[in-house]
Amino acid sequence: MTELTVLVVDADPAAAAALAASLEASGFEAYVAITGSAACAVAHRKHLHTAVVVADLSDSQWRHWVKQLHGAAPRTWLLVVTPGASNEMTGVGHGLGADGVLPAPVDLHALRDRLRSLSVRRRPSY
Numbered sequence: 109m110t111e112l113t114v115l116v117v118d119a120d121p122a123a124a125a126a127l128a129a130s131l132e133a134s135g136f137e138a139y140v141a142i143t144g145s146a147a148c149a150v151a152h153r154k155h156l157h158t159a160v161v162v163a164d165l166s167d168s169q170w171r172h173w174v175k176q177l178h179g180a181a182p183r184t185w186l187l188v189v190t191p192g193a194s195n196e197m198t199g200v201g202h203g204l205g206a207d208g209v210l211p212a213p214v215d216l217h218a219l220r221d222r223l224r225s226l227s228v229r230r231r232p233s234y
């Protein structure tokens with residue numbers, strides 16, 4: 109089992125597959141979910157080191173699923189990619205259990221660097 113196991117959650121199946129493929133080309137083992145409920149199901153079945161959720165945090169349904177995913181996988185690092193990642197949205201994301209909030213569209217190089225830095229640490233449980 110690799111410590112570079114990532115779940116990509118994005119409602120756009122093509123975008124989710126493209127991000128997962130990019131991460132796999134960089135040495136990550138990537139799983140894809142296109143709904144919050146599917147993401148929670150994967151989190152229950154797989155050991156995940158990090159989840160990358162592409163979500164509009166101004167949407168109440170996505171806020172619900174981010175919180176649910178955090179509850180389903182409390183030892184998994186949780187990064188949220190959201191449009192308009194302002195200080196307010198960062199605060200919303202952290203309040204839902206996210207460990208980081210990144211602006212969309214995500215800079216793939218920066219994301220890979222962040223994932224690698226997290227791969228050497230375990231997420232603390234709160």
